[in-house]
Amino acid sequence: MAKLWGGRFEAGLDKKTEAFGASITFDQKMARQDLKGSLAHVTMLASTGILTDQEAEEIKAGIRKVEAKYEAGQIEFKIENEDIHMNMETYLHTEIGSVAGKLHTARSRNDQVSTDMHLWIKDTLVETQDKLQNLREVLVALASDHVETIMPGYTHLQHAQPISFGHHIMAYYSMLTRDAERFAFNMKHADISPLGAAALAGTTFPIDRKETAALMGFSDLYVNSIDAVSDRDFILEFLSNASILMMHLSRFCEEIILWCSHEYQFVTLSDAFSTGSSIMPQKKNPDMAELIRGKSGRVYGNLFGLLTVMKSLPLAYNKDLQEDKEGMFDTAETILTSLDVMSGMLATMTVNTSVMAESTEKDFSNATELADYLAAKGLPFRKAHEIVGEMVLECSKAGHYLQDVPLTRYQEVSELIEADIYDTLNSRTAVARRTSFGGTGFDQVKMQIDLAKETLKNESSVSSN
Ligand code: ARG
Numbered sequence: 246m247a248k249l250w251g252g253r254f255e256a257g258l259d260k261k262t263e264a265f266g267a268s269i270t271f272d273q274k275m276a277r278q279d280l281k282g283s284l285a286h287v288t289m290l291a292s293t294g295i296l297t298d299q300e301a302e303e304i305k306a307g308i309r310k311v312e313a314k315y316e317a318g319q320i321e322f323k324i325e326n327e328d329i330h331m332n333m334e335t336y337l338h339t340e341i342g343s344v345a346g347k348l349h350t351a352r353s354r355n356d357q358v359s360t361d362m363h364l365w366i367k368d369t370l371v372e373t374q375d376k377l378q379n380l381r382e383v384l385v386a387l388a389s390d391h392v393e394t395i396m397p398g399y400t401h402l403q404h405a406q407p408i409s410f411g412h413h414i415m416a417y418y419s420m421l422t423r424d425a426e427r428f429a430f431n432m433k434h435a436d437i438s439p440l441g442a443a444a445l446a447g448t449t450f451p452i453d454r455k456e457t458a459a460l461m462g463f464s465d466l467y468v469n470s471i472d473a474v475s476d477r478d479f480i481l482e483f484l485s486n487a488s489i490l491m492m493h494l495s496r497f498c499e500e501i502i503l504w505c506s507h508e509y510q511f512v513t514l515s516d517a518f519s520t521g522s523s524i525m526p527q528k529k530n531p532d533m534a535e536l537i538r539g540k541s542g543r544v545y546g547n548l549f550g551l552l553t554v555m556k557s558l559p560l561a562y563n564k565d566l567q568e569d570k571e572g573m574f575d576t577a578e579t580i581l582t583s584l585d586v587m588s589g590m591l592a593t594m595t596v597n598t599s600v601m602a603e604s605t606e607k608d609f610s611n612a613t614e615l616a617d618y619l620a621a622k623g624l625p626f627r628k629a630h631e632i633v634g635e636m637v638l639e640c641s642k643a644g645h646y647l648q649d650v651p652l653t654r655y656q657e658v659s660e661l662i663e664a665d666i667y668d669t670l671n672s673r674t675a676v677a678r679r680t681s682f683g684g685t686g687f688d689q690v691k692m693q694i695d696l697a698k699e700t701l702k703n704e705s706s707v708s709s710n
Contacts (some may be wrong), residue, residue: 249331263324285440304345353445360438360440376588381422388694406610406675407605412685487548488545632659
């Protein structure tokens with residue numbers, strides 16, 4: 246069959262060039278969205294009197310047949326038909342004959358492709374939120390089990406102060422909750438219908454853009470037809486939100502990889518989320534965590550790819566915009582599977598609580614406790630800091646820790662130090678006493694968990710409405 250745009254051409258397209266220009270190999274992922282848009286469009290063409298009811302009914306019946314064939318896997322997409330829009334229209338023509346040619350009245354592939362992408366991103370955002378919520382629930386459950394599990398808190402990857410493992414996990418919960426908020430905002434810009442902008446300038450036909458928007462489930466419509474066909478911000482927002490999400494997952498994965506190492510042994514991953522080595526029989530590798538960490542690279546790449554495509558692009562549609570899709574599909578697949586794998590890996594991970602706690606007993610992570618103890622008794626904090634620094638140096642040289650220093654020695658250093666210092670230096674006490682709002686004290690961690698449970702409960706009651 247001749248090209249749908251073939252009228253002004255005398256010669257056919259060079260074969261290699263045809264394949265180069267085609268997007269059907271990837272934009273077929275938007276088949277359902279394309280059919281949904283066409284159904285809404287033809288319904289409106291009838292209600293505005295642009296097509297007769299009879300014509301519209303024939304076209305609708307045809308679209309439903311194409312849809313059924315697509316769902317049954319009976320549609321063969323063809324490079325000659327370039328993209329999803331023209332492949333579908335060609336199939337429609339095969340089903341119902343020349344009346345199919347009326348579907349494209351008052352429409353362009355420019356508003357059509359943008360419509361399909363808005364619909365596709367909307368569906369993907371729902372799926373993303375779902376999986377993100379699941380992971381956040383896994384984190385809250387993990388944190389709830391480990392409010393009183395003590396671990397070293399790090400700065401510069403050096404033992405800093407003892408913390409609750411639950412607190413550490415809830416930091417990731419907070420990060421992922423901001424991700425969910427960003428994806429929710431992304432929905433605002435995805436939920437706008439471009440359909441009816443036509444090529445770029447609108448149309449002379451008396452279309453009803455509100456009707457098509459409502460039929461497709463959009464809550465808003467673009468107010469400028471040029472913007473409608475040129476805008477890809479909603480995809481850039483998705484890619485950028487996805488990049489931040491992957492950055493979060495990758496930080497977490499990096500920690501898990503460290504925690505699984507022989508040097509830490511803080512956690513043990515379940516066999517279902519680990520792999521072995523083909524040469525070293527003892528190996529159990531955290532491959533999935535490494536892969537998620539690595540996949541953050543391709544998601545950033547997709548963001549930069551599209552930002553670069555969009556840079557300096559004149560209004561309105563340019564074929565460059567066809568390059569907006571593969572990165573979007575790849576990003577969606579990457580984040581959705583990463584979220585699933587991450588949830589499974591964390592839900593089945595064993596936390597070696599005693600190893601974690603013991604590692605805070607053979608270190609100087611209680612040095613701040615001693616300084617705070619002196620400061621609370623009236624010594625200027627800077628002076629206290631200096632005294633404790635000297636004690637740390639003395640202990641390091643002697644090969645022991647602050648909790649091993651005898652009281653007599655402490656009292657030579659400062660008469661403010663009494664026998665209760667040993668309880669103060671205990672890492673569990675150190676954690677429990679950090680009761681400032683948002684601190685690692687057990688009650689503060691429980692407070693965060695309660696808030697998170699409340700947030701998650703409200704979110705699921707909103708999404709089930
Ligand atoms: N396949 C094209 C794309 O993905 C659809 C829009 C084509 N529009 C055009 N005027 N060539 O961007």
